Amino acid sequence: MGQLIRMGKIASPITLKTFLGDHDLGGITLPQYMVRLAAEAPTIINAADFGRTIHDLAVRRGLIGIGEDIVNVAYDAAVDHSPRAQIEEAEKRLYEIAEAGRYAGGFQKFNEALGIAIDMAARAFEREGKLSGIATGLRDLDRQMGGLQASDLIIIAGRPGMGKTALATNIAFNIASAYEGHTRPDGTREAKNGGIVGFFSLEMSSEQLATRIIAEQSGVASYKIRRGDLNEAEFRQITEAAQRMERVPFNIDQTGGISIAQLTARARRLKRQRGLDVLVVDYLQLLSGGKKANENRVQELTEITTGLKALAKELNVPIIALSQLSRQVESRDDKRPMLSDLRESGSIEQDADVVMFVYREEYYLKNREPQAGTPEHIKWMSDIERAYGRAEIIIGKQRHGPTGTIEVQFEAEMTRFSDLAHEDNLPARH
Numbered sequence: 001m002g003q004l005i006r007m008g009k010i011a012s013p014i015t016l017k018t019f020l021g022d023h024d025l026g027g028i029t030l031p032q033y034m035v036r037l038a039a040e041a042p043t044i045i046n047a048a049d050f051g052r053t054i055h056d057l058a059v060r061r062g063l064i065g066i067g068e069d070i071v072n073v074a075y076d077a078a079v080d081h082s083p084r085a086q087i088e089e090a091e092k093r094l095y096e097i098a099e100a101g102r103y104a105g106g107f108q109k110f111n112e113a114l115g116i117a118i119d120m121a122a123r124a125f126e127r128e129g130k131l132s133g134i135a136t137g138l139r140d141l142d143r144q145m146g147g148l149q150a151s152d153l154i155i156i157a158g159r160p161g162m163g164k165t166a167l168a169t170n171i172a173f174n175i176a177s178a179y180e181g182h183t184r185p186d187g188t189r190e191a192k193n194g195g196i197v198g199f200f201s202l203e204m205s206s207e208q209l210a211t212r213i214i215a216e217q218s219g220v221a222s223y224k225i226r227r228g229d230l231n232e233a234e235f236r237q238i239t240e241a242a243q244r245m246e247r248v249p250f251n252i253d254q255t256g257g258i259s260i261a262q263l264t265a266r267a268r269r270l271k272r273q274r275g276l277d278v279l280v281v282d283y284l285q286l287l288s289g290g291k292k293a294n295e296n297r298v299q300e301l302t303e304i305t306t307g308l309k310a311l312a313k314e315l316n317v318p319i320i321a322l323s324q325l326s327r328q329v330e331s332r333d334d335k336r337p338m339l340s341d342l343r344e345s346g347s348i349e350q351d352a353d354v355v356m357f358v359y360r361e362e363y364y365l366k367n368r369e370p371q372a373g374t375p376e377h378i379k380w381m382s383d384i385e386r387a388y389g390r391a392e393i394i395i396g397k398q399r400h401g402p403t404g405t406i407e408v409q410f411e412a413e414m415t416r417f418s419d420l421a422h423e424d425n426l427p428a429r430h
Contacts, residue, residue, distance in 0.1 A: 013038050098272055131146055131147035133148045133318065134191070134318065135194070138171070138417065138419060145395070145401060146400065151313045151317070152354060154320045154356065155284075155322075160324075161360075166410075167393070169212055169415070170216060170417045171280075172250065173197075173248070174194075175277070178193050198253070199280045200258075200281045202256050202283065213250075215413075215416075219414060222414065257288060260304045264311050267279055267315060276317055280319075280321075281319065281321040284301070284305070301347055308351070325357075335364055353397075353399045356394065358391060361387040365384045365387055368380075389409055390420065391409070392406070392408075407420050409421075
């Protein structure tokens, strides 16, 4: 039957009879056996149910295999094979089984890809803001990027003090607070607007991150919240903001110094258990690579960025990863960052789908105030007034659209980025 089907022919009692010859079939003739075989064959009507049964049994067999391997490896582990590595390997295999049948590998017909692209356009048409990706909450940035696209690796880079963590936190919380889910026909949940966010805070504790978000949402300066220097009205503001934020699907992992393998395993677990639509990593240089971590930092970072891009494709979610910039920015007159300023830039620039830089001229102007009363001081006053409360998001690379600069408003006390009011949108002034 297998040979006939592989040749593109039908396997029926008539076609099979020609190839089988004479066989002793326990007292019945070959034609009788063939008729009985055809009569007992299951009908095509129940094919889907039989397919599901076979799939379920295959999954069980896979679980038995993983269980046996866990036991055998744990008994006979090599000296250099840590239990953590075994756990990560087991989690990876479990995730592959959980997702089996959902994401098929190999070649795909173009008309299938075409259908997915049309579905994406239809969802963008239905979604608020008419975006193909997930809205960041910053209007001009969304217009330039079309939102955050699934399976993209997005790098936000900047020198210390520019506000890259603040931008990532603002975007992540905007997405989480806009979350609206609906159930698909197959019973799984899908985000209609916004999304479920996972935030790896490798630098700050979860309390520090929460303080920043409370400041941003309540409008009370973060330093006041930290010191407890609040009046009654401000305390009411932060408690009301905290109540609004309680049900927001925002998940924080504050473990420092984790490896790319551990991050991958935890992201898979979050996706499986609670769902995941956007992942944020703060920041790249605090992650460690694999076994060859101490040999070459550039090689290690290549492993990290390649791993993040592979994870974005595997989970089909956008990953926002923050990155530091090298000090060479400081030696230039124009301190606007460029792609070449990325630390160990080769792999970051190559693997990223989008690279954004955060630049605040106000930060640099404040640090070089000339002597009061001089012509330079008058010019400096004019420059700082123009730059006050403004920031630039520079898109240095984008696979799906144009590069360029977006001006936004930045409130330092609340670490909050927001849309800048354009002159043409303001009411007429006389």
